[in-house]
Amino acid sequence: PSDDNDSIYTIPVPSDSSMFGCFQILLNTSIGSGTLMVPYSYTSGIGMELVISMVFAFVAFMAMYFLIDSSQYSNSYDYYGIFKSCYGTKYMWILNLSIFLVQFGTVTIYCLWNGRLLNHLFSSSNPIIGSNAFWSFIIAAFLIFPLTTFRSISKLENFASISTFFIIMLIVHALYWMIRDIHDYGFDPDNEITVFNFRKYQVIISALSVNSMAFNCHLNLFSTLEHLNHCTRKRAHQLCAITVAISFVLYNCFGLFSYLDLFDKIKEGSSLEFYPRPNYLTKFTIIGVVIVLIVSSPLVIWAARISFINLVWKDKPSTNLKWVLVGGTLLLFAAFLASSSEDVIFFFDIVGGFLTPTIEFVFPVLFFLKIQRGAPKWKIIIAWVDLFFSVISIAACLYQAIRQIVEAATGKK
Numbered sequence: 001p002s003d004d005n006d007s008i009y010t011i012p013v014p015s016d017s018s019m020f021g022c023f024q025i026l027l028n029t030s031i032g033s034g035t036l037m038v039p040y041s042y043t044s045g046i047g048m049e050l051v052i053s054m055v056f057a058f059v060a061f062m063a064m065y066f067l068i069d070s071s072q073y074s075n076s077y078d079y080y081g082i083f084k085s086c087y088g089t090k091y092m093w094i095l096n097l098s099i100f101l102v103q104f105g106t107v108t109i110y111c112l113w114n115g116r117l118l119n120h121l122f123s124s125s126n127p128i129i130g131s132n133a134f135w136s137f138i139i140a141a142f143l144i145f146p147l148t149t150f151r152s153i154s155k156l157e158n159f160a161s162i163s164t165f166f167i168i169m170l171i172v173h174a175l176y177w178m179i180r181d182i183h184d185y186g187f188d189p190d191n192e193i194t195v196f197n198f199r200k201y202q203v204i205i206s207a208l209s210v211n212s213m214a215f216n217c218h219l220n221l222f223s224t225l226e227h228l229n230h231c232t233r234k235r236a237h238q239l240c241a242i243t244v245a246i247s248f249v250l251y252n253c254f255g256l257f258s259y260l261d262l263f264d265k266i267k268e269g270s271s272l273e274f275y276p277r278p279n280y281l282t283k284f285t286i287i288g289v290v291i292v293l294i295v296s297s298p299l300v301i302w303a304a305r306i307s308f309i310n311l312v313w314k315d316k317p318s319t320n321l322k323w324v325l326v327g328g329t330l331l332l333f334a335a336f337l338a339s340s341s342e343d344v345i346f347f348f349d350i351v352g353g354f355l356t357p358t359i360e361f362v363f364p365v366l367f368f369l370k371i372q373r374g375a376p377k378w379k380i381i382i383a384w385v386d387l388f389f390s391v392i393s394i395a396a397c398l399y400q401a402i403r404q405i406v407e408a409a410t411g412k413k
Helices: 019-030 033-044 046-074 079-087 089-122 132-149 154-185 201-214 218-225 233-265 280-313 320-340 344-371 377-410
Strands: none
Touching (some): 033 154, 046 218, 079 218, 089 132, 089 280, 089 344, 132 280, 201 344, 201 377, 218 233, 218 344
């Protein structure tokens, strides 16, 4: 593409939405399951989490920047098209498999959160009802599965619009408890606040996977740009920058407010699990989060199912029966995996630490480096720095996940 940022970003679909409208769409697709773990990341220190979050925000923005440039180099305006231009149809299975694993892993984490949060909410002493597995399967089978049967994605995309409400609700809840507890007990009565705690290296590694999932909207970038009116490269870049910046602010408001109230009371999991149970605001917030996870799951299953069908049946048309069976099987298997372990950190290290950054950061950089023609040197340097950081982050998260598997198998910590 030309260095002229005002050149028209040629997308063969009529555009009709303002910058703000497209920002809302992209923001809603960015906010997801990683949001709930941001307060836990703060237990490694306020400065540590802010630095990690800023680095990932920059890497996420540059990955979208490289996707936009790669699309114009290749004249392809979707993720599949760019991959095909770079590597041909022979290796398309790699992309389908990667997308399938990312989306399937994401819905597994959704099921895990549903089980943990509802079990915490009702806290029954019954061995069946009082298990995470019970709630994971009940929600998956009776509430999520019926929504996965739709053949039209437009019926599912409208559900994603409540994701912004989800993060605002979490911020309000955290701010309420912070103000209330400071009034009752004072600020940090036990002197727990830390800025950098390098001894919590396990939390630091988990923060890498959490922040990777927190800025995960790259697969939805082109479908959003299709609707941006007067879509120049400059406006496309501005949209990405605004989305990443606002996401950064929202995530860290929630994480900071939660940490400055609960401090080291936050353990592995969502901060919502560590507030007093009788409080009605907390119960309402937990129910709201579960509703968001329920209505968001079918859209994630949609992408996982499409990739799975492409892998197994190629271009053969999908019957209604196949559509329902594949979607239902993927969902129930995700609920089963979520029920096999309560270790949420393990799932985040695998999905957010390995699978998501591969699609989100590594592929866009590889696209750009392979297909660019005479790009400025500063872009090439940033691309290589992004790639190096992404590989180091993936390696660290994989190491932690493998170590957890070994510890579980040997019974040693």
